[in-house]
Amino acid sequence: MKTGNCAVSVASGVEREKSMEIKLAPSILSADFAALGEDVRHVTPEADLLHVDVMDGHFVPNLTVGPAVVASLSKCTDLPLDCHLMIESPSDYYEQFAEAGASWITFHREATDDPGAEIEAIRSLGVRVGMSISPDTPFEEAKPWIRSLDLFLVMSVYPGFAGQRFIEAVLPKIESARQLVNESGVDVDIEVDGGIGEETAASAVAAGANVLVAGSAIFGASSPLEAARRIRNAVSELLGTDND
Numbered sequence: 001m002k003t004g005n006c007a008v009s010v011a012s013g014v015e016r017e018k019s020m021e022i023k024l025a026p027s028i029l030s031a032d033f034a035a036l037g038e039d040v041r042h043v044t045p046e047a048d049l050l051h052v053d054v055m056d057g058h059f060v061p062n063l064t065v066g067p068a069v070v071a072s073l074s075k076c077t078d079l080p081l082d083c084h085l086m087i088e089s090p091s092d093y094y095e096q097f098a099e100a101g102a103s104w105i106t107f108h109r110e111a112t113d114d115p116g117a118e119i120e121a122i123r124s125l126g127v128r129v130g131m132s133i134s135p136d137t138p139f140e141e142a143k144p145w146i147r148s149l150d151l152f153l154v155m156s157v158y159p160g161f162a163g164q165r166f167i168e169a170v171l172p173k174i175e176s177a178r179q180l181v182n183e184s185g186v187d188v189d190i191e192v193d194g195g196i197g198e199e200t201a202a203s204a205v206a207a208g209a210n211v212l213v214a215g216s217a218i219f220g221a222s223s224p225l226e227a228a229r230r231i232r233n234a235v236s237e238l239l240g241t242d243n244d
Contacts, residue, residue, distance in 0.1 A: 020210040022235055023048035024228060025082055027193070027215030028073070029064060030162045036069075037076040043218060046228035049080040049103070051193065051213045056087035059111055060160035067093070067100040074101025082151075082213075084132065084193065086159045087111065091121050098125040106130030106153050110137060115145045130191070134159055139173045147186050151211065152177050156204070157194030163216045166195030171207040178208025198234040205235050 026047050031039040040050065052070055057063040070081055080103035085093065090107040097105055105122045109131055112118050122129045130151035133142050135158055146152050154173050157164035174190060181188045191211035192204040201212050214231055221227035 020205075020208075022205060022232075022239075023189070023211045024232055025049045025051040025191070025211055025213045026218045026224070026228060027051040027053060027162070027213050028219075029053040030215035030219040032219070036073070039219060039224065040073065040077050040079070043224050043228050044077065044079060046225060046232060047079055049082045049211075050077065051215075052081055052083045052102075053215075054083060054085045054087060054097075055160065059088045059108065060086045062160045067096040070097060070100035070102055080104065082106070082130075082191075082211075084130070084153065085111075086132075091118060094122050094125060094127075098122075098127045102127055104128040104130050104151055106132050106151060108132050108134065108159075109142050110134060115142075116148070119145060119148050132159075132193075133173070135167050135170055139176045143176075143180065146177060146180055146188060147184050149188050151189045151191055152181075153191040153193055154209070155194055156192050156196070156200070159194075163220075164195055166197075166200040166203075168203070171203065174204060174207040174209050196231070198230050201231045202234050202238040205238060 024047055026043045028050060053064055055062045055064040073081055081101055082104045083097050083102040084106045088111060090111055094105055105127050107118045119129050128150035130153055131142060131149055132153035132155060134155050154170050156166050156170045177190050189211045190209045192209040193213035196212050196214040197217035218224045218227045
């Protein structure tokens, strides 16, 4: 049985006006693709959604999965599928990912000159909309569209490869996003992806993130389920909540 989300009010550098539901999103990028269904089942008791990193070898220097893997995942899990498209011309693939079973589709701000059109295209498919920024992209490049999203993803590593170290310099972006969302009264999840483990998860949540993507820290552990539980417990300890 899932140990539950932490619904609490957090005070750090940003004043918060409402509680945050903390969600854990294991990233299949670090899973064993020869036993992907089994790996997913192992972490399901501690997962709120699954993060699917889609890379095309052009926008980022790596090549990963496509709609076919998402379709296979949708048959073996009831967890929502959080599809993060690190690809050029993302709008060419929205329909395919939606039909495959994506619950969220996230495009990169750096991949488009017209974020409004991307948001409209994804929403027209009945899928939740996300936008991501890379570590070097200023928050101001995304700010005008955040209120129109369901999810805003701040990359805390450079997109492309698993196992990188968390970049603490992105924390102010998370704080700015949380402040904007709370002041606007909109329901937008703030997600952080890259280098998330027990210590960095707490830092990200303290800054205002409520969706934590973790790959290597979970699937690279001897017991992925216990690793996921430790991350959730670290956040609970920070927030002073009981995770039992």
